[in-house]
Amino acid sequence: MTRISCAAIAAALTALCGQMAGADTIKVGVIAPFSGPFATYGTQYRNAIEVYVAQHGNKAGEHEIEFVYKDSGGPNPDQVRSIAQELLIRDRVDYLAGFTFTPNALAVAPLIDQSETPTVIFNAATSSINKESKFFLRTSYTMWQVSEPLAQWAFDQGIKTVATTVSDYGPGIDAETAFRAAFEERGGKVVDAIRMPLSTTDFTPFLQRVRDEKPDAVFTFLPGGPPTFTYTKTYNENGLAQEGIRFLGTAETEEVNLQGLGEAAVGLTTAYHYSGAHDSETNRAFTAKLAEMFPGAVANWSSVGAYDGVDLIYHMVETSGSDGPAAIEAALGREWESPRGPLKLDPETRTVAQNVYIREVERDPASGQLVNREKGVIANVGDLGWTR
Amino acid sequence: MSTGDGMGLFLNILVDGAAYGMILFMIAVGLSVTMGLMRVVNLAHGGFALIGGTLAHWAGQDLGLAFPLALAVAMLGTLAIALPLERLVYRRIYGFGELQQVLATIGLTFLIIAAVNLWQGSALLPVPLPESFARPVDLGFRTLPLHRLVVIGSGLAVIAGLWLLLDRSRFGIRLRAAVDNRGTASALGIDTDRIYMVAFGLGALLAALGGILGAELLPIDAYYPLRYMVLFLIVVAVGGLGSIAGSFAAALGLGMIETAARYLAPDLATIAFFAIVILVLALRPQGLMGKVSA
Numbered sequence: 150m151t152r153i154s155c156a157a158i159a160a161a162l163t164a165l166c167g168q169m170a171g172a173d174t175i176k177v178g179v180i181a182p183f184s185g186p187f188a189t190y191g192t193q194y195r196n197a198i199e200v201y202v203a204q205h206g207n208k209a210g211e212h213e214i215e216f217v218y219k220d221s222g223g224p225n226p227d228q229v230r231s232i233a234q235e236l237l238i239r240d241r242v243d244y245l246a247g248f249t250f251t252p253n254a255l256a257v258a259p260l261i262d263q264s265e266t267p268t269v270i271f272n273a274a275t276s277s278i279n280k281e282s283k284f285f286l287r288t289s290y291t292m293w294q295v296s297e298p299l300a301q302w303a304f305d306q307g308i309k310t311v312a313t314t315v316s317d318y319g320p321g322i323d324a325e326t327a328f329r330a331a332f333e334e335r336g337g338k339v340v341d342a343i344r345m346p347l348s349t350t351d352f353t354p355f356l357q358r359v360r361d362e363k364p365d366a367v368f369t370f371l372p373g374g375p376p377t378f379t380y381t382k383t384y385n386e387n388g389l390a391q392e393g394i395r396f397l398g399t400a401e402t403e404e405v406n407l408q409g410l411g412e413a414a415v416g417l418t419t420a421y422h423y424s425g426a427h428d429s430e431t432n433r434a435f436t437a438k439l440a441e442m443f444p445g446a447v448a449n450w451s452s453v454g455a456y457d458g459v460d461l462i463y464h465m466v467e468t469s470g471s472d473g474p475a476a477i478e479a480a481l482g483r484e485w486e487s488p489r490g491p492l493k494l495d496p497e498t499r500t501v502a503q504n505v506y507i508r509e510v511e512r513d514p515a516s517g518q519l520v521n522r523e524k525g526v527i528a529n530v531g532d533l534g535w536t537r
Numbered sequence: 538m539s540t541g542d543g544m545g546l547f548l549n550i551l552v553d554g555a556a557y558g559m560i561l562f563m564i565a566v567g568l569s570v571t572m573g574l575m576r577v578v579n580l581a582h583g584g585f586a587l588i589g590g591t592l593a594h595w596a597g598q599d600l601g602l603a604f605p606l607a608l609a610v611a612m613l614g615t616l617a618i619a620l621p622l623e624r625l626v627y628r629r630i631y632g633f634g635e636l637q638q639v640l641a642t643i644g645l646t647f648l649i650i651a652a653v654n655l656w657q658g659s660a661l662l663p664v665p666l667p668e669s670f671a672r673p674v675d676l677g678f679r680t681l682p683l684h685r686l687v688v689i690g691s692g693l694a695v696i697a698g699l700w701l702l703l704d705r706s707r708f709g710i711r712l713r714a715a716v717d718n719r720g721t722a723s724a725l726g727i728d729t730d731r732i733y734m735v736a737f738g739l740g741a742l743l744a745a746l747g748g749i750l751g752a753e754l755l756p757i758d759a760y761y762p763l764r765y766m767v768l769f770l771i772v773v774a775v776g777g778l779g780s781i782a783g784s785f786a787a788a789l790g791l792g793m794i795e796t797a798a799r800y801l802a803p804d805l806a807t808i809a810f811f812a813i814v815i816l817v818l819a820l821r822p823q824g825l826m827g828k829v830s831a
Contacts, residue, residue, distance in 0.1 A: 186760045189659050317804065345799075346807035350768075351557045351754050354799035357549055357679070375764070378661055378756040386671055386682035409661030409756075413671075445658075 174213045175466050177459075178236035180229055180257075181247035181271070183220040189405060190249045191220070194271055194455040196446050200438045201459045210467035217242060221249070226256035233257040237264050243471040244269070244462050249451075251275040251319065258282040265473035267480070269461055271454040274320060276534030279499045284473065286480055287500040288461060288492075289454040290422045292323040292370075293534030295399045298505045298527040299368070299420035300331035303397055308365040310338050311397070314355050315370040317344040324370035324399065327534065340364050349376065352383045359394065360387060366395035377401045381413045390416065402510050404449040407519050414510045414519055422503050423450045423489040424521035426513070432488035448488070457487045457501070461494065493529070500532040548678055550797045556685035557754070558792020559692040562785055564751040564765065565772035566695060567743030569784040573773055574703070575736055576716060577631055578638040582744050582769055583762030584649035589615045589745020590664060590757030591653050597665040604667045612745050619741035623734050631733070646762045654759040662757045664749055688750050692785075695743065699781050702739075712736050775817050777827025786825055 179198070183191035198216060207214055217240055219232045236242045237260060245261060245268040248254040254273040258281035261268045270278065270287040279285045303311065311332060315321035321344065329339050340362055343355050359367050367389065371377045384396055396417045404425040407414060425436060425448045435456060436448050464483060465476035481496040490504040507525035512518070568582040593611035596602045602610065622645075630641050670687060673680035703709035714722040715729040723729045748757060755765055775791065776783030791810065798809035817825065 186659075186763070343803050345803060348807050349799075350765075351553070351560075351796070351799075353553045353557070354549070354796050355803060357553065358800060361545075374661060375756045375758060378663070379754055382671075382753060386673065386684070388673055388680055406661050409663045411663055411665075 173211075173470075174215050175209075175244070175471055176215050176217055176240060176242040177244040177246055177462055178217045178219060178233070178240060178242035179247045180219050180221050180232055180236070180245065180253070182222055182249055183218065185222050187223050187249060190272065190451050191218075192446075193405070193449060193451040194247060196439060196443050197448075197452040197455040198459050200435065200442060201456050201463075203442060204434070204438060205463065209463040212466050212470060214463065214466060221247070221253055224250040224252050226252040229253040230256040230260065233260050237266060242266070243473070244465070244476075246455075246458055246462065247271055248273045251278060254278045254285070255281060258285070261285070267462075267465055267473050267476045269458040271458045272451055275323065276498075276500075276532055276537070279532075279535075283499070284477060285499060286458075286461060286477070286494065287532075288458040289450070289501075290503070291500060291532045291534045292320055292399075293327040293537065294500070294503075294530055294532050295420050295422060295505055296324045296327035296370075297331040297533045298530055299397055299399065299507070300328045300337070301335060302420065302507055302525065302527065303366060303368075303395075304332060304335040304337045308337070308395065308397075310340050310364040311366050311368050312341040312343065312359045312362055312364045313339055313368045314343045314345055314352075314359065315368075316347050316349075316372055316376065318347050318372075320372075321370045323534070324368075327537075328368050330537070347372070350379065352376075352380045353387060356380075356383050356387050356389060360389050360392060363392065364394060366397050368397045369401065370399060371401055373400060373403055374406055377406065378410055381410055381417065385413045400450065402508070402521055404447045404521070407510070407521070410519070415512060417510045418507065419510075419521065420505050420507050420527075421450065421521070422505055423453045424506060424508050424523055425449060426520040426522060427489060427506075428523070429486075429488070429490065431486050435488040453487065453489050457485075457489075457492060460485065460487070490526075491529075495531050498532040498535040500535075502529050502531040504528050505530045545678060546800060550793065550800055552676065552679070552681060554793035554796035555789065556681065556689060556792075557796055558789035559685075559689045560751045560754050561768065561772050561792050562692050562788035563688060563695065564744075564747035564755060565769045565776075565784055565788060566699070566781065567740045567745075567747055568769045568773050569776065569781055570699075570743060571737060571740035573776075573779045573781070573784070574712065574716060575631075575733065575740070576778075577627065578635055578642065579740070580639060580642040580766060581645040581649065581762070582740070583748075583766050584646045585615055585619060585741040585744035586748030586751075587649060587653055587757060587759070587761045588618055588748075590748040590752055590761065591657055591662055592745075593664045593749045593752075594657070594662040594757060598663070604665065607665070608746075608749060611749060612742055615741055615745035616738055620734065620738055623737045627737060628730070628733075646766075650759050650762060657759070659759045662759075664752045664757060666753070684753055691746070691750055695746075696781065696785050703781065708732070708735070771814055773824075775814055775824055777821075777824025780824070780826040783824055783826030790825075 181191040181194050221229050248270045249272045251273045261284040262282045272289045274291050276291045313325050315325045398419045468479040469475035484493045492501045495502045505527045506523040508521040511522045513520045571579040589611045592614040593607050596607035596610040670684040672683050711727050715732045772788050776787035795810045798806040
């Protein structure tokens with residue numbers, strides 16, 4: 150073989166390698182509930198991801214992006230750990246995403262530390278998760294982030310006494326602690342703190358007790374779906390609204406189940422980071438595309454958590470490819486416009502700093518649907534639970 | 538009047554306990570018929586309640602029918618699904634052992650859940666009630682939504698109707714004969730297949746009615762049967778198999794106890810509920826009014 154042909158082959162190989170590097174595929178493993186009672190989360194994530202891909206194409210810079218979806222069922226840490234392991238080792242994913250429940254996210258912390266895999270949390274809202282690994286980034290929110298501004302806003306509105314009623318589990322207790330701390334710091338008084346068993350089906354006793362205590366408002370945290378439905382009905386039917394005891398909540402009026410709550414929801418006040426009715430160009434483009442691609446689908450906070458998470462992943466892939474530590478570096482401090490409003494990935498907490506909106510449920514005159522109408526905004530709130 | 542004063546608290550517990558207990562009775566009475574009287578471990582009971590609730594949601598919300606019409610559509614629709622199921626599936630299940638009955642009926646439950654999920658999705662499926670049901674009724678010392686009074690009234694009507702039907706009618710005598718000894722009953726000229734079918738249909742109808750009337754407290758969604766299965770089973774087990782009156786007493790008693798616990802010690806309400814259930818079943822494994830099997 151001559152020297153020239155050797156050189157030619159080498160040149161051809163190099164060119165080929167170069168081309169392959171240009172058109173390489175970066176895989177993102179999405180771990181979320183796609184079956185069982187929490188399957189709505191998985192569906193919301195997947196719809197949002199597909200909308201994002203439809204809007205932005207499947208290429209980030211030089212790299213093609215491919216999503217691999219894995220079902221976690223409910224809160225299932227052991228299973229999630231093995232799914233993550235499989236994704237990292239067998240599927241060779243470079244990014245992980247999803248995570249609806251706190252225990253599921255915590256379960257993968259040692260793995261992603263070892264493999265240096267940037268992991269974007271679409272939902273799980275406990276502040277401390279991000280302390281477990283510096284490869285965790287969060288595009289949802291934390292309980293403190295929405296509960297504390299709500300408490301401060303309520304106090305400024307002249308609400309001086311509050312009874313808290315929260316479901317007796319991790320997020321509920323977080324919400325109670327956050328609200329109480331912020332409300333009492335301002336000088337408000339929490340007259341009663343009721344923790345309601347998770348299995349509660351009849352909220353009448355709790356709400357009757359609150360009614361008799363006559364506070365200015367009742368703060369609550371409930372898991373979405375049936376408990377929220379029953380609670381809000383009971384709140385109205387037992388005359389708490391009539392008595393002028395204001396309802397203060399956070400995720401209770403999320404969009405997927407909002408129509409199901411019916412008239413009972415009108416007037417409920419919540420502080421939250423996303424409303425499907427948020428008035429901006431980006432949000433209108435997002436919700437319109439979602440409705441076009443998935444008729445009947447409704448955007449809620451979990452859709453937007455996934456949508457922004459994917460946006461962040463695209464940014465990391467574009468700047469750093471599959472280099473985990475560099476990708477994290479590129480993500481920290483990034484600012485961008487989301488359907489919910491302006492976002493900044495806070496370099497310290499690695500959770501997005503965002504606007505928290507005070508909303509009231511109204512019936513939209515044009516569509517006849519119930520919407521979370523934004524009435525006020527507290528700008529650029531970071532994860533207030535980080536240093537608590 | 539506040540919960541702080543003893544009399545007011547007592548009345549609150551009494552009223553809310555009765556309302557909650559009656560909802561428990563309404564959602565469990567159908568199971569009391571199929572599992573209690575017919576002795577088939579019917580874990581698909583919640584499935585029939587879900588079918589009823591989903592049809593009522595569809596008829597009321599999507600078709601825009603008034604509540605009484607939607608209720609009728611839902612009950613008849615549930616019956617139209619339950620009777621062929623009895624003929625094709627349950628007739629075989631009656632002869633199974635208990636474990637096989639559990640497996641077969643839970644399988645059926647999953648099928649119903651998947652079907653509802655496919656048709657209506659997994660979000661809440663509210664049943665539109667007449668506006669007046671939400672209106673508070675003044676009881677003198679406090680108010681109660683009319684809906685709760687309607688449920689209390691329906692519960693009383695159901696237990697009276699069942700007592701007449703099962704204890705005082707020829708159908709009741711035949712049903713009890715067919716359950717106690719099917720062969721002999723059949724030999725005496727009782728059409729046991731037909732009796733079973735009617736009884737099963739009755740169970741499904743009551744499940745649908747309970748699902749719809751209970752939906753204010755136990756809202757309908759695709760996972761309804763799994764969410765509340767334990768609750769149905771507890772009411773029937775504590776009441777005693779085969780005893781409608783037992784289910785009634787159990788539902789009211791458990792409703793009162795849980796409500797009292799929620800007023801007095803919210804943190805302990807669930808523990809109190811299950812502790813009482815364990816205590817009752819430890820002392821009377823056959824339930825409050827169950828017959829001791831010979």
